[in-house]
Structures are given as C-alpha cells and as structure tokens.
Amino acid sequence: MIESAIDKFADEQEDPSDVHFDKLREECGVVAIHGHPDAARQAYLALYALQHRGQESAGIATADYTNLSNIKGMGLVADIFTDDVLAKLPGEMAIGHTRYSTTGDSALLNAQPIRVDSTKGLIAIAHNGNLVNLGNLRARLERDGAFFQTTSDSEIIVQLIAHSAENTLVDAIADSLGQIDGAFSIVMMTRDRIFAARDPRGFRPLSMGRITNPGGPDTIVFASETCALDLLRATYERDVKPGELIMVTRDGVTSRQYSTGVRQSSCIFEHVYFARPDSRIFGRWVQDSREEMGRQLARESSVPADLVVPVPDSGVTAAIGYAAESGIPFRFGLIRNHYVGRTFLEPEQRVRDFGVKLKLNPVRNLLAGKRIILVDDSIIRGTTSRKIVRMVRAAGASEVHLRISCPPTISPCFYGVDTPSKKDLIAANNSVEQIRQFIEADSLCYLSLEGLEHSCDGGEGNHYCTACYTGIYPTQWVDVDAILPATAKV
Numbered sequence: 001m002i003e004s005a006i007d008k009f010a011d012e013q014e015d016p017s018d019v020h021f022d023k024l025r026e027e028c029g030v031v032a033i034h035g036h037p038d039a040a041r042q043a044y045l046a047l048y049a050l051q052h053r054g055q056e057s058a059g060i061a062t063a064d065y066t067n068l069s070n071i072k073g074m075g076l077v078a079d080i081f082t083d084d085v086l087a088k089l090p091g092e093m094a095i096g097h098t099r100y101s102t103t104g105d106s107a108l109l110n111a112q113p114i115r116v117d118s119t120k121g122l123i124a125i126a127h128n129g130n131l132v133n134l135g136n137l138r139a140r141l142e143r144d145g146a147f148f149q150t151t152s153d154s155e156i157i158v159q160l161i162a163h164s165a166e167n168t169l170v171d172a173i174a175d176s177l178g179q180i181d182g183a184f185s186i187v188m189m190t191r192d193r194i195f196a197a198r199d200p201r202g203f204r205p206l207s208m209g210r211i212t213n214p215g216g217p218d219t220i221v222f223a224s225e226t227c228a229l230d231l232l233r234a235t236y237e238r239d240v241k242p243g244e245l246i247m248v249t250r251d252g253v254t255s256r257q258y259s260t261g262v263r264q265s266s267c268i269f270e271h272v273y274f275a276r277p278d279s280r281i282f283g284r285w286v287q288d289s290r291e292e293m294g295r296q297l298a299r300e301s302s303v304p305a306d307l308v309v310p311v312p313d314s315g316v317t318a319a320i321g322y323a324a325e326s327g328i329p330f331r332f333g334l335i336r337n338h339y340v341g342r343t344f345l346e347p348e349q350r351v352r353d354f355g356v357k358l359k360l361n362p363v364r365n366l367l368a369g370k371r372i373i374l375v376d377d378s379i380i381r382g383t384t385s386r387k388i389v390r391m392v393r394a395a396g397a398s399e400v401h402l403r404i405s406c407p408p409t410i411s412p413c414f415y416g417v418d419t420p421s422k423k424d425l426i427a428a429n430n431s432v433e434q435i436r437q438f439i440e441a442d443s444l445c446y447l448s449l450e451g452l453e454h455s456c457d458g459g460e461g462n463h464y465c466t467a468c469y470t471g472i473y474p475t476q477w478v479d480v481d482a483i484l485p486a487t488a489k490v
Contacts, residue, residue: 028053028054028097028098028099028100028112028126028127028128028224029047029050029051029052029053029054029097029098029128029223029224029225029228030050030095030096030097030126030127030128030185030186030187030206030222030223030224031043031046031047031050031094031095031096031097031126031187031221031222031223031224031228032093032094032095032096032126032187032189032194032196032220032221032222032223033046033093033094033095033194033219033220033221034092034093034194034219034220034221034248035092035093035213035217035218035219035220035248035250036092036094036211036219037092039062039089039091039092039093039094040060040062040081040086040089040090040091040094041086042094042219042221042232043060043062043094043095043096044060044077044081044086044096045228045231045232046096046221046223046228046229046231046232047060047077047096047097047098047228048077048078048231049223049225049227049228049230049231049276050098050223050224050225050227050228051076051077051098052276053098053100053128053224053225053274054098054099054100055075055076055098055100056074056075056099056100057072057073057074057075057098057099057108057110057111057112058072058073058075058076058077058080058081058096058097058098058099058111059071059072059073059080059096059097059111059112059113059126060072060081060086060089060094060095060096060097060113061089061094061095061096061113061115061124061126061189062089062090062091062093062094063091063092063093063094063124063189063190063191063192064090064091064092064093064191065091065092065191065192066191067090067091067191068115068122068124068189068190068191069088069089069090069091070113070115070124071085071088071089072097072108072111072112072113073108073111074108074111077098093189093192093193093194094189095113095124095125095126095187095188095189095194096113096126097111097112097113097126097127099111099112109149109150110150110152112125112126112127112152112154113125113126113189114126114149114150114152114154114155114158116149116155116158116159116162118158118159118161118162119162119163120161120162120164120169120172121169121190121191122190122191123158123161123162123188123189123190124188124189124190125154125155125157125158125186125187125188125189126154126186126187126188127152127153127154127157127184127185127186128183128184128185128186128204128206128224128416129182129183129184129185129199129203129204129415129416130153130182130183130414130415130416131153131156131180131181131182131183131184132181132182132414132415132475133180133181133182134153134156134180134182137156137160137179137180138156141156141159141160141163144163146159146162146163156180157176157177157180157184157186160175160176160179160180161173161176164176169190169193170195170245170247170256173188173195173197173245173258174245174256174258177197177199177245177258177259178258178259180199181199181475182199182203182414182415182475183199183201183203183204183267183415183416184197184198184199184203184204185197185198185199185203185204185205185206185224185240186198187206187222192249192250193247193248193249194220194222194247194248194249195245195246195247195248196208196222196240196245196246196248197240197244197245197246197258198240198241198242198243198244199242199243200242200243200259200260200262201242201262201263201264201265201266201465201474201475202241202242202243202264202265202266202282203265203266203267203415203416203465204224204266204267204270204415204416205224205225205239205266205270205275205279205281205282206222206223206224206239206240207222207223207224207225207226207229207236207238207239207240207280207281208220208221208222208236208237208238208239208240208246209221209222209223209226209229209232209234209235209236209237210234210235210237211232211233211234211235212235217250219234220248220253221234222240222246225275225276225279225281226278226279226280226281227276227278227279230278236280239281239282239283241257242259242262242264242266243257243258243259243260243262244256244257244258245257245258263463263474264462264463265463265464265465265474266282266462266463266464266465267415267416267417267464267465268452268453268456268464268465268466269406269413269417269468270282270286271284271286271289271290271455271456272290272293272377272378272405272406272452273314273377273378273406277290277316277317282456282462283462284456284457284462286317287317289455289456290317290318290321290405290455291317291318291320291321291324292321292454292455292456293318293321293405293406293447293451293452293455293456294317294318294319294320294321294322294323294324294325294375294405295321295322295324295325295455296321296325296447296448296451296452296454296455297318297321297322297375297403297404297405297445297447297451298321298322298325298326299325299451300445300447300448300451301403301445302326303373303401303443304371305328305370305371305372305373305399305401306328306329306370306371306372307328307329307330307331307333307366307367307370307371307372307373308322308323308326308328308329308330308331308373308375309330309331309332309333309334309366309367309372309373309374309375309392310330310332310334310374310375310376311334311360311374311375311376311377311388312332312334312335312336312360313336314376314377314378315374315375315376315377315405318375318377318405319375322373322375322403326373328373331363331366332363332366333362333363333366333367333372333392333395334360334361334362334363334388334391334392335360335361335362335363336359336360337358337359337360337361356384356387356388356391357391360388360391362391362392362394362395363395364395364396367392367395367396367397368395368396368397369396369397369398370396370397370398371397371398371399371401372392372397372399372400372401373401373403374388374389374392374400374401374402374403374441375403375404375405376388376402376403376404376405377404377405377406378404378405378406378409379404379408379409379426379427379435379439380409380424380425380426381424381425381426382426382435382438382439385402385439386438386439386440389402389439389440389441390440393440399442400440400441400442401441401442401443401444401445402436402439402441402443402444402445403444403445404444404445404446404447405447405452406446406447406452406469407446407447407448407449407452407466407469408427408432408435408446408469409425409427409428409468409469410422410425410427410428410468410469410470410471411425411428411467411468411469411470411471412424412425412468413467413468414473414475415465415467417468426438432444432445432446449466449469449470452466452469453466
C-alpha cells in the first residue's frame with residue numbers, strides 16, 4: 001500500500017524540472033551602482049557574480065542625470081551584454097537584475113529592470129522577492145486608472161509610487177513600501193538618484209558596499225550578496241536594514257526607517273541553498289552556516305560508513321562539516337558537468353531521465369564496495385534523489401545513507417521560492433520512512449529544525465522564516481489567489 005501510494009506521487013511529479021535537480025529556486029538577484037564612470041560594466045560584473053540566483057533573463061538600466069536607458073533580454077548575463085550592448089548604456093548610475101521566475105510568465109515583458117514614466121518622473125526598478133497582498137493592491141490601482149505594462153508584481157510598487165499623495169519622491173516611495181506586504185529587496189533609479197530598500201521582515205538579503213576612488217567621490221554599491229561586492233573590489237559596509245530606505249545622490253547617502261517594530265524573519269533557505277558559500281548574508285558567512293549544518297547533522301544522525309560524498313554543488317560544504325565532525329573521510333564521489341545548461345528540456349521521459357546522468361557521473365573506483373554517506377541540501381519531489389541513489393549504488397556502493405542538511409520541506413513558500421503547492425513536496429505527503437523507501441536509500445535522516453536554526457545563528461541574534469518546514473507563516477495573511485499562477489512572479 002505504501003509503495004503504491006508513493007509511486008503514484010512520483011509519477012505525478014515526473015517532469016522536465018528533474019533535470020535541474022528538484023531544487024527549490026529563488027527568483028533573482030539585484031545590484032545598484034552610484035558614482036562610477038562605467039556603471040553599466042560594473043553592474044554587468046555584479047550580475048555575473050549573482051548569476052546563480054537566476055538564469056532566465058537579465059537587464060541593466062543606466063542614468064546620466066539626463067537620460068535613463070534600459071536594456072534587457074532572455075538568457076544569461078554574458079550572452080545578453082556584449083561590449084557593443086554595454087556601450088549603449090552610458091551613465092554613472094546603474095541598476096541590474098537577473099531573474100528566475102517562480103509561478104509567473106517566463107517572458108521578456110517581465111524581465112527587469114522595469115521602467116515606468118510616471119507622475120513622479122521616470123523610474124526604473126529591480127525587485128527580489130514576492131508580494132503577498134498584490135491582488136487587492138492591483139485591483140485598487142486599476143480602479144484609480146493605473147495601466148500595467150507587465151504581469152509582474154514588481155510593477156505594482158512603481159504604480160503605488162506614481163499614485164501616492166506624497167509630494168516628494170522619497171516620501172512617495174516610503175509611503176508605497178508601507179502599503180505592500182511580503183518579501184522585497186529593491187533597487188530603484190531615477191535620472192539622478194539611486195534607492196535601495198528591504199521589507200520590514202528582511203526576508204531577502206541586500207548588502208551595501210563602497211569603492212574608494214582616489215581624488216573623487218566614492219562609488220556606492222548595493223547587491224543581493226557580498227560575493228558581487230568582492231568581484232567589484234568594493235568594501236562591504238553593512239546590510240540594508242529591514243524596513244530601511246536608502247537614497248544615494250551626488251550629495252551623499254541618506255537613510256530613513258519607513259517601518260519599525262516588525263520581527264525579523266529572514267529566509268533561512270538562503271543559508272541552506274540559495275546563496276553562494278563565499279557570501280555574507282544576514283550578518284553571517286554562508287560557509288560557516290553550511291559547515292555547521294553538516295557537523296550538526298553528523299551529531300544527530302551518525303551511521304558507520306567509509307566515505308562522505310556530497311551531491312555537488314549544493315551539498316559540498318555541509319558534507320565537509322559532516323566529515324570533519326564524524327571523522328569519516330570526505331571524497332568527491334560524484335563529479336558534476338558544469339557545461340549542461342538548464343535548457344535541456346525534452347518531452348520524452350527516457351531523455352528526461354538521462355538529465356541526471358548528463359550532470360553527474362560517479363567515480364566508480366571510489367564508490368565500489370564502500371558504505372557511502374551521501375549529503376545533499378534538500379529533497380523536494382524526491383525523483384532526482386532516487387536517481388542519484390541508484391547511480392551511486394550502480395557504481396558499486398554496498399550501502400547508501402542519505403543525509404539532508406535541512407528539515408523536511410512540508411509547506412509551500414509565498415515569498416519567492418518555487419514551491420507553489422503541497423502536492424509538489426514529497427515530505428508533505430509521506431513519512432521519512434516512506435521517502436526512504438521511495439529513494440531506495442539504506443537510511444535517510446534530515447537535520448532537525450533546532451539544529452538548522454542553531455547552525456545559522458552563530459551568535460548574530462538572527463530570527464528566520466522557517467515556514468517551508470513548519471507551515472507557520474510570518475506574514476499576517478497570504479493572498480493565495482493572487483500568488484498562484486494567475487499572477488506572475490518576478
């Protein structure tokens with residue numbers, strides 16, 4: 001009976017998404033540059049560093065205090081922004097965006113930055129996150145005469161600014177941000193100013209850095225992750241605070257809190273999977289968090305074994321921690337082919353099943369006859385995990401023990417993660433033992449929620465959103481009808 005139920009679940013989940021590893025995905029990265037003679041190229045480099053946050057589309061807008069230019073396209077940053085294209089983006093200011101859509105339309109019209117010519121002037125916006133009250137807001141704005149160019153919720157923010165009763169632009173932005181609920185890290189640009197803001201709960205990361213220019217004003221940089229600052233040789237200064245709006249002009253940097261008194265609920269999955277290990281987000285190095293996840297996982301679920309093997313690339317750092325804590329040797333028993341793109345989507349099942357083999361190949365001489373602890377960051381549908389376990393066993397492993405560096409994912413996320421419903425989540429519909437049977441591992445253990453929160457704190461006093469593991473959402477309400485596929489996500 002158990003096998004019948006779980007096989008039915010698996011059949012329902014078999015789809016082309018298997019070829020990119022069943023992972024939860026977050027939809028974009030943002031960057032802003034103020035005060036650099038080649039701002040477009042700086043934005044390009046920063047987006048290149050943030051490409052892991054989205055490979056579907058990318059865009060850069062620039063301003064030179066008179067004009068505001070905007071170029072965007074479908075595909076990878078390097079393919080869109082050649083030298084000839086960058087030459088068409090003059091100015092000392094730039095904002096950029098790299099996108100992975102969640103439940104919305106994958107189309108150029110939803111690529112960002114979005115540029116709107118409003119009653120408050122020409123504004124370009126790039127947004128990371130999802131709003132949860134957009135249905136009511138969009139209906140109200142349309143009654144007030146707003147005309148939407150896109151199906152993205154990011155445009156709602158600009159329309160709110162345009163329809164605000166406040167007289168100054170900065171007051172209109174603060175007024176508008178106070179009306180929206182959900183996850184947003186935003187960069188905006190006019191012809192002469194840059195703005196950066198985070199939602200009051202601080203769901204998504206946004207860092208601020210500075211490039212010192214001898215003999216001239218400093219360049220101010222905002223980016224979703226600090227790895228982008230490193231590439232630009234910018235010094236990290238601080239995170240944009242939850243509920244903070246920062247404005248950068250020729251006269252300098254000013255800040256205001258447009259919202260206070262809301263409990264922080266930063267996305268813990270940023271530390272589990274999204275962010276690069278060399279980034280510092282929410283005041284904590286991702287590398288430290290993931291190593292501690294692995295150590296804690298070893299403390300909670302040790303088992304006799306010969307090798308610790310990561311599922312690359314997202315399982316590598318946790319596997320290092322697991323090996324260090326357990327004393328079991330770490331080996332790269334699976335090698336990933338980094339030249340297989342996400343566009344390998346074929347209609348035939350036999351070709352889709354080949355996707356994992358294209359991306360991963362076992363090192364047979366390491367695995368043969370060994371008891372293997374396989375470390376990965378998460379299981380979403382379970383179909384890819386089963387294929388990987390089978391691959392390791394087919395390479396000769398005598399035992400395969402799967403260890404996951406986060407708790408079971410049981411609930412959808414409405415704040416920018418690609419989990420639209422419980423039916424997509426194997427842990428929402430099956431016990432750990434049922435999942436183990438399905439993926440055909442000798443044992444399966446997840447990291448406890450307490451262990452995960454401990455691993456990501458590090459004494460920083462962070463409070464995290466763990467709704468995907470608990471079903472308890474930090475926002476007061478969620479407008480599900482507005483979030484599901486009828487409305488596009490950024």
